[in-house]
Amino acid sequence: MRVLIDTNVVLDLLQERKPFVDNAVNLFTRMDSGEIEGCITATTITNIYYIIRKIAGKAVAQDAITQVLSDLTICAVDLAVLEQALVLNFEDFEDAVQYACALASNVDAMVTRDASGFINAEIPVVLPENLNAINCEE
Numbered sequence: 001m002r003v004l005i006d007t008n009v010v011l012d013l014l015q016e017r018k019p020f021v022d023n024a025v026n027l028f029t030r031m032d033s034g035e036i037e038g039c040i041t042a043t044t045i046t047n048i049y050y051i052i053r054k055i056a057g058k059a060v061a062q063d064a065i066t067q068v069l070s071d072l073t074i075c076a077v078d079l080a081v082l083e084q085a086l087v088l089n090f091e092d093f094e095d096a097v098q099y100a101c102a103l104a105s106n107v108d109a110m111v112t113r114d115a116s117g118f119i120n121a122e123i124p125v126v127l128p129e130n131l132n133a134i135n136c137e138e
Helices: 007-014 021-032 042-056 058-071 079-088 093-104 128-133
Strands: 002-005 037-041 073-075 109-111
Touching: 002 093, 007 021, 007 042, 007 058, 021 037, 021 058, 021 128, 037 042, 037 093, 042 058, 042 073, 042 093, 073 093, 079 093, 093 109, 109 128
Parallel strands: 002 037, 002 109, 037 073
Antiparallel strands: none
C-alpha cells in the first residue's frame, strides 16, 4: 500500500505530540516493515524544517529532515500539481497541494488528522488510526 502522509502526522512523530504520537509511530513502524510505502510532498519538507527550527533550533530541524528523507518517498510539487491545486478550489491551498500531489503520485490513500480538509476526495482519506480499515490491494 502506498500512502501520502500529511504534514501533521509527520510532525506528530517528530515532535512526539500527545496523544497522536502512538498512531504516528504505528504508521512508521509499518513503513519500516515494508507493509506501507510512505510518501510526502516536497513542500512538506520545508514546512517541517520551518516549524521544528522555530521550536527546537536548526540542528534539531536538520536531524528531523535527515530522518524524513531516509524514511519517506518525496513526491514532486511541480507546475502541473500547483495548477491542479488551484483548480480544486479547496478552502486551504496547502490541503489542495497535498491532494493534487496525491493524485499525481497515484497513492492508494492519504493519511491525515484533518480529513475535513479533503471532502469529496476521489481517493480514501483516513486518520492514522483507521489506516488498517483500508485495503488497497484488491
